[in-house]
Amino acid sequence: MYEHLETAKNPDNLKRVIVDPVSRVEGHGKVSLLLDADNKIQQARLHIVEFRGFERFIQGRPYWELPVMVQRLCGICPVSHHLAAAKAIDQLVGVDPENLPMAAQKLRYLLHFGQVLQSHALHFFHLSSPDLLFGFESDINKRHIVAVLNEFPEIGVQGVKIRKFGQEVIRMVSGKRVHGTGAIAGGMNKSLSKAERDYLLADVDQIIEWSNASVALIKKVHCSNLPYYDQFGTIRSNFMGLIKPNGGLELYHGGLRVKNPKGEIILDQLDYCEYNDYIHEEVRSWSYMKFPYLLSLGKENGWYRVGPLARVNNCDSIDSPLAEAARVEFMAHGGEALVHSMLAYHWARLIEMLHCAEKIKELLNDSAITDTKPEDLVAKGEKRFEGIGVIEAPRGTLLHHYQVDENDIVTKANLIVSTTNNNMGMNESVRQVAAEYLSGRELTEPLLNNLEVAIRAYDPCLSCATHAVGKMPLELELIDAEGVVIDKLLKHSDGEIERAHV
């Protein structure tokens, strides 16, 4: 597709444009473009320039620290890391998912739904709605949540409240809105009190209603900008994610399914503990982020995408009525077996957000989650030396793999985070946008935002680190063929734009 733009043939005499850092995403990444004298793009890459080394520094620690320690990878989706690590250490104490006490499993689902709800709300309302509501090349002073709150106060406030509700679910289950505890090896450390449950139940219908309205909103935005929204950043790829045994949408536990771009199932119900037989990772010199691919299809064709678009495309149904109805409408869009539109990631994300809201209500009405004695929340088994946990994090399939020694100390860790799974997809979308929308035009900051819009659709968590909404400093440099900086735009952390004199 656009692979020819990964590496330019003669990079020496090309102008270089750097978008660094990419804003309104989690963590730190940069985009580099190489342009020829006619501003035609010859090379486009998304580089991940941050290296955190978590896999190294959890070695030597006792395994029960893992769920609490690894969630520090991220301030946005810590619960995903918490639960993926918890699933892995369940195995270290000999507890497989089917043997987890039912109440503990339901509490973990509740925690996870709260997490996905708040993360999706954050991404849509806080990070992406400025692009979607004001346009990709809109005035930079408008591209933040505060402008959304001013011009679309109802939507903005709903976004803030949906996110807050998700965080309250997390707080009730894990004790804190960010970086709580909760999941321990073999189960959970507490259930909900009736008061905690009632506190959440009071708001849940409103949250479902707003989530439903936001699906209608994104559908309207998408469908009133056709064919642009179907084409922008759109590429074709395999899709991977967990799936229920009956093929239904699954976020917490299931087998792996892969569909090819034609919508054919090429792998199904794989036991993720055998991931090593199916997925390998390639290293490229220009990025810290690895490029995973399916062994059976090889490095060239084996790359795949994960996350909301992958999950909604992959599943046969969703087991909550409003989200299922939204899924049916969604799949009808585009008239093919799968929806390929990159911007449909947003649409699929909001369908999942609605699903989470519906499932939270269902779980809150389940008596198993309240007033269970601590001893009934934890299962025990025979010690094992290896544990693998996979979960569908908001951004896609997340894998934690640990080995421990006879003293319970971690000797080896491998983490494949969601965003890594989307590495090739994001790069391809960046190249598509560069080739189709930027190439040959004089580059301006609004134009370059197109690249960020493409990256943002994937909701990448580039470092699984912290972020600053609309406050991320941005620096654009235009360098001519002689290597001289001919233009420079600076966005300061207070949002002010300055053209540097060069």
Place this chain on the structure above:
Amino acid sequence: MSKTITIDGQVVPFEDGQTIMDAATAAGVYIPHLCHHPEYTPHGSCKLCTVKVNGRNCSACTFPALEGQEVLNDTPDLNADRQKITQMLFVEGNHFCPSCEKTGNCQLQGLAYHLNMLDNHFPHFYATRQVDASHPEVMIDHNRCIFCTLCVRASHETDGKDVFGISGRGLNKHLIINSPSGELKDTDISIDDAAVHICPTGAILIKRTGYQIPIGQRIYDHQQIDQVSLAREHHQDEQ
């Protein structure tokens, strides 16, 4: 008529043989401390209990109460010094509260909150310290040891085992294990020993029990260390 001292102007009675700490605790006056425990011989090493007695700095946990002493305890100057000592304890070891299983139940952390410690202030040592997980039930994370010697005293005085000792001086000071291999697995320590349960930080731990107490039910979730300490030690004194 019983003998008295004053602490911050409050008249506090004492009996012969009591330290200032003993008298204060019995009267419900909190003096910050880490290495002191009412059941064990005072050691006087952490210096957090430093008070001014008639104008001179003394360790309340070791200094005998004497008729007519005027003791200053809860003063801005003394608390500022205590905060600095706590900061030094934090930078000397490797205390990563966010992922530590003792968080919420840790006296060092509780004291840091009580003293309103907002940063480490001093440059971090990044000391290289080991984890001894060789024993099937008990684990030592040397990163979190503050050399209070409570485990040394508990093992000696209550358990009669002498599993622990302190070796080296100054920067080289470290907790040692009394076994031929130097490892915990070759000692006769057992999970019921007082020494296993006395650690004020997260250095001595019972394996596989971390994070079982939910947030909200931990010792310092609802009460500060002064209240917890008085409730426990005041009570112990009466027994």
